[in-house]
Every structure is written in C-alpha cells, then in structure tokens.
Amino acid sequence: MTHANAYLTAAMAGAALLLIGVSAHGAGHPAAPAAPMPAAVAPPPAFATCNACHSTAKGAANGVGPNLFGIVGAAAGKRPGYAYSPAMKGSSIRWAPAKLDAYLADPKAIVPGTKMMIPGIKDAAKRSEIISYLETLK
Numbered sequence: 001m002t003h004a005n006a007y008l009t010a011a012m013a014g015a016a017l018l019l020i021g022v023s024a025h026g027a028g029h030p031a032a033p034a035a036p037m038p039a040a041v042a043p044p045p046a047f048a049t050c051n052a053c054h055s056t057a058k059g060a061a062n063g064v065g066p067n068l069f070g071i072v073g074a075a076a077g078k079r080p081g082y083a084y085s086p087a088m089k090g091s092s093i094r095w096a097p098a099k100l101d102a103y104l105a106d107p108k109a110i111v112p113g114t115k116m117m118i119p120g121i122k123d124a125a126k127r128s129e130i131i132s133y134l135e136t137l138k
C-alpha cells in the first residue's frame with residue numbers, strides 16, 4: 001500500500017462515517033404514530049328506527065324514550081329526568097347484551113307493560129348490529 005492509497009482509504013472511511021452519521025441523524029427522529037382520535041362510531045342503518053325516539057350522545061336530552069348513552073350493562077329504568085312506565089322502573093333488569101337482545105326482539109315479552117311501543121326487531125343480525133353499536137356509546 002502506498003501512502004497515497006492509505007490516505008485515500010482513510011478519506012473514504014471518513015466519508016462513509018460522515019454518511020452514516022447523516023443518515024442516522026435523519027432516521028433518529030421518526031414521526032410519532034398519530035394517536036387514534038376517539039371518534040363516534042356511525043350507527044348501523046337498523047338503528048334509524050331507534051333514533052326516532054332515543055338520543056345517544058352523552059348528556060343529550062331524553063326523547064320519547066330515554067337517552068341511550070352507556071345503556072349496555074346499566075340498570076333499566078334509571079336514566080335521570082325520564083318518566084318510565086312503572087313496569088320498566090320496577091323491572092330490576094340489567095341491560096347485559098343478551099337481555100337487550102331479548103328486549104329488542106319483543107319488548108313487551110321482557111317488560112310486560114313497557115311503554116316502548118315497537119313490535120320488536122325480528123332479524124337477529126340487525127339486533128346484533130344495534131347492540132354492538134350501543135356498546136360503543138361509553
């Protein structure tokens with residue numbers, strides 16, 4: 001190896017180190033992954049019928065029926081400021097998903113005397129979509 005070659009080798013090694021340094025600097029601050037925004041989930045089409053009587057936003061006013069925010073797992077007949085039927089008020093139901101499913105299929109079979117006057121949702125897939133949606137309201 002001549003002196004000239006040794007100098008070149010050293011110079012190239014230095015350039016390579018400089019390049020590593022530059023790229024390490026460039027990659028040293030990756031953008032933080034964007035935090036998922038807590039966005040409201042869109043209701044399924046089957047919920048349109050419920051919307052006519054029920055609000056879903058937290059703290060929204062009761063309609064013909066009570067507000068449904070946080071209803072899954074909650075005790076029946078306890079929404080503040082809503083005048084329930086004595087049947088619902090005294091039902092001591094807890095709205096677990098299976099109980100909601102039965103109620104939505106045939107309201108007056110589960111709460112005889114309820115004032116929720118709908119014939120019931122006969123399609124199990126639609127009830128399941130509605131309940132999955134209700135579970136997001138928390």
Ligand code: HEC
Nearest residue numbers: 049050053064065066076077078079084085088114115116
């Ligand atoms: C015509 C109006 C009307 C429609 C449509 C309606 N509801 Fe209701 N809902 C009511 C009323 C009124 C009550 C109160 C029942 C009572 O006090 O007996 C109620 C009560 C409820 C309750 C019990 C709430 C609690 O605080 O215990 C749930 C759950 C519920 N409705 C879900 C639904 C869902 C889901 C749909 C759509 C499939 C729906 N409702 C459609 C009027 C309606």
